Amino acid sequence: MTIDELEEGIRELTSLPTHKRIEAINRLMKVIGEVHPNSDPVSSVLWVPAEMVVANSYNPNTVMPPEMRLLYLSIKEDGYTQPIVVYWSEERQLYIVVDGFHRNRVGKEYSDIRERTHGYLPIVVISKSMAKLIEATIRHNRARGDHSVLGMVNVIAMLVEAGRSDAEIGKELGMSADEVWRLKQASGNSALFEQHTANIPALFKNRTYSRSWKPAPDEKTEQPPQREE
Template sequence: MKHGRDQQPLARIEWVPREDLHANGYNPNHVAKPELELLKVSILEDGWTQPIVARPDGEVVDGFHRWTVSADPRIYAMTGGLVPVVRLQPPAHGDQMLSTIRHNRARGEHGVLPMAAIVRRLRDEEGLTVEQVMQRCGMEREEVVRLYERGGMTERGTQGKEGFSKGWMPTR
């Protein structure tokens, strides 16, 4: 366990040429092309918000997909080909693999109802078009429409009522 702010890897972020890094040979994580495109949009619109985690020799422990998309000419040009890196010194290769798995699994997944509420807010309160939500969230039109229609569904069915009618309640 690393105690103290100065002992944390984030205290030593480096900007290194992306060519100084290389993939590991065991990462079980796969990102589909639409999500890779969304990652590009994320970096282009928000900038680099997370560093790549690498060993001292440049082998990527976490952030393989960030490293991959950093070759895109638009992203490359943002920082002159440099990428943010935090170095880890895992004592053994097994520990490095465990670190990769922890980083991948700790990200979780999105729930449908919270995503629906976000899409509804983006459209209704923030004024984004379907096309803007599609492009900026990496969604297909059908997904945006379905999430929008689902957002607020329980509230729409009970406006002015105490709750759902008996027709909606299961008998068992």
């Protein structure tokens, strides 16, 4: 089959009903993603029913009403120029948002956008461990400067519980050791510092120390000698 014949076959999809057409194009996009020389997720953008895309439980990103309105206007005027980054939850049989929660909201909450996109949302799917997915979300947010301190505290706690060290957290999230430490302090959760306190005895083992000393009596507190009568 020549490229021209392939193009002609694809154009014939216009005769299909909307939902069938989207389903067929998704199948084609998956194949294109498999054979594309660039293996980046964006090489295979899919459109899925909006109700199959749901928020994650850890994203610290927040958007104020003015910014949300601006995002809506951007999508209204320019269309979706960035897909929503998701992973597939086998347990829930849903796509969970890694990045793009508010783009997801626009496609659901604004009727004109939902009508224009036929109730579908554009997604790219990534597959990683939960800790890696959380880190991916934070990297997306920090690249835009969108993250709240409270949300980041929760994220740090989740990564520590997942077995990440401070050094690993800092490396994956682009944070300094001091940033990680301060967020752990802000959590008020002493368990987050166990990896530090567990090593404290080792720091003082097999060392030679000077003898203890006694402070001199405080002359100001001594009683004056009694006068003999």
